[in-house]
Amino acid sequence: xSYTNTSIGSGSRTARRVEFGRTYVVRPKGxxxxxxxxxHGLGDNGSSxxxxxxxxxxxxxxxxxxxxxxRPVTVLGGFPCTAWFDEGELSEDxxxxxxxxDASASHIANLLSTEPGDVKFGIGxxxxxxxxxxxxxxxxxxxxxxxxxxxPVNLKAIVGLSGWLPAxxxxxxxxEGSHDAIGRxxxxxxxMCHGLGDEVVPYKxxxxxxxxxxxxGFTYVMFKTYEGLGHFTVPKxxxxxxxxxxxxxxx
Numbered sequence: 122x123s124y125t126n127t128s129i130g131s132g133s134r135t136a137r138r139v140e141f142g143r144t145y146v147v148r149p150k151g152x153x154x155x156x157x158x159x160x161h162g163l164g165d166n167g168s169s170x171x172x173x174x175x176x177x178x179x180x181x182x183x184x185x186x187x188x189x190x191x192r193p194v195t196v197l198g199g200f201p202c203t204a205w206f207d208e209g210e211l212s213e214d215x216x217x218x219x220x221x222x223d224a225s226a227s228h229i230a231n232l233l234s235t236e237p238g239d240v241k242f243g244i245g246x247x248x249x250x251x252x253x254x255x256x257x258x259x260x261x262x263x264x265x266x267x268x269x270x271x272x273p274v275n276l277k278a279i280v281g282l283s284g285w286l287p288a289x290x291x292x293x294x295x296x297e298g299s300h301d302a303i304g305r306x307x308x309x310x311x312x313m314c315h316g317l318g319d320e321v322v323p324y325k326x327x328x329x330x331x332x333x334x335x336x337x338g339f340t341y342v343m344f345k346t347y348e349g350l351g352h353f354t355v356p357k358x359x360x361x362x363x364x365x366x367x368x369x370x371x372x
Contacts, residue, residue: 139190139224139228140190140191141187141188141189141190141228142166142167142187142188142189142190142191142203143166143167143168143188144167144185144186144187144188144232145167145168145171145185145186145187145188146171146183146184146185146186147171147174147175147183147184147186148183149180149181149182149183150180151180151181152180152181153181153183153237153240154181154182154240154241154370154371155181155182155183155240155241155242155243155277155278155366155370155371156182156183156184156185156233156236156240156241156242156243157182157183157184157185157242157243157244157245157278157280157366157370158184158185158186158187158229158232158233158243158244158245159171159174159184159185159186159244159245159246159250160186160187160189160205160225160229160244160245160246160247160249160250160251160253160254161186161188161189161203161246161247161250162246162247162248162249162250162283163194163202163203163204163208163248163249164202164203164204165203166188166189166203167186167187167188168186168188170186170247171184171186173359174186177359177362177363178363179363179366179367181370181371182366182370183236183240185232185233187228187229187232188203189203189204189205189225189249190203190204190205190224190225191203191204192204192207192221193207194207194208195207195208195209196208196209196210204221204249205221205222205225205249205250205252205253206218206221206222206224206225206249206252206253206287207221208249208252211285211322211323211326217287217288217291219267219268219288220268222253222256222267222287223260223266223267223268223270225253226253226256226257226260226266226272227266227270229244229253229257230257230260230272230273230274233274234273234274241277241278241369241370241371242274242275242276242277243276243277243278243279243280243366243369243370244257244258244276244278244279244280245278245279245280245281245282245362246280246281246282246284247282247283247284247354248282248283248284248321248322248352249284250284251280251281251282251283251284251285251313252281252284252285252286252287254279254280254281254284255279255281255284255285255286255287255311255313255330255334256286256287256288257276257279258276258279258309258311258334258339259286259292259295260272261274261275261276261305261309262296262302262303262305262306262309262338262339263295263296263299263302263305264301264302264305276309277309277310277369277370278309278310278311278312278365278366278369278370279309279310279311279312280311280312280313280314280362280365280366281311281312281313281314281327281330282313282314282315282354282358282362283314283315283316283319283321283322283327283352283353283354284313284315284322284327284330285322285326285327285329285330286330286333286334289329289330289333290333292333292334292337293333293336293337296337296338297337302338303337303338304338306334306337306338306339306340307338307339307340307341309339309341310341310342310343310369311331311334311339311341311342311343312343312345312361312362312365313327313330313331313342313343313344313345314344314345314347314358314361314362315327315328315344315345315346315347315350316346316347316348316349316350316351316352316353317346317347317348317349317350318348318349318350318351319350319351319352320351320352321351321352322352324346327344328344328346331344343365345358345361
């Protein structure tokens with residue numbers, strides 16, 4: 122199943138229209154216990170991941186695989202492609218497209234907000250999709266998006282493959298002294314996986330992101346390292362994702 126979506130801004134105070142691409146849905150083969158929004162990488166679309174996820178031994182998960190808007194991307198010299206937000210050269214706390222991040226995080230939350238209230242919610246992704254999933258985790262813990270609008274859904278699991286945490290050092294400042302945010306962070310488990318041979322998102326960015334998340338109160342951050350793995354996924358990694366999600370979501 123697939124459908125398209127147009128949203129206004131990011132749950133933000135602006136009225137900028139953001140055109141998201143086609144969304145692909147993989148319905149659970151068993152009892153619907155959890156819904157996970159899965160986010161593709163730069164230049165990809167929801168279709169390719171929906172096919173992979175459909176074959177995982179997780180019969181009680183419904184997968185929602187949206188497609189990012191097409192936008193000019195700085196790191197590609199302004200070339201337009203599907204991207205959850207604009208990104209330049211990676212740095213620990215370089216310039217970040219907060220408006221784009223908020224728009225995508227809001228789109229993801231809106232997809233989850235229409236799901237049954239008795240299922241658990243998760244967000245996962247690969248590369249830039251993983252970055253957006255981790256950004257959504259920070260919005261959940263703070264109870265609001267970067268623009269201050271309230272974050273509306275309750276997350277139970279985050280998965281990030283070959284990704285990084287946008288604006289990681291800014292998160293440290295925002296979490297300091299916020300007992301509510303630290304409490305929510307402590308309740309949200311995160312699985313991060315990264316290959317030592319990743320030439321697109323170097324391993325050090327994934328490792329440092331996991332360290333920052335742990336330092337600000339995310340108690341259950343699991344960071345898995347894969348020897349020889351580049352910027353792609355392998356069956357062993359997906360097997361561990363399945364085991365982890367099954368334990369966290371009962372799916």
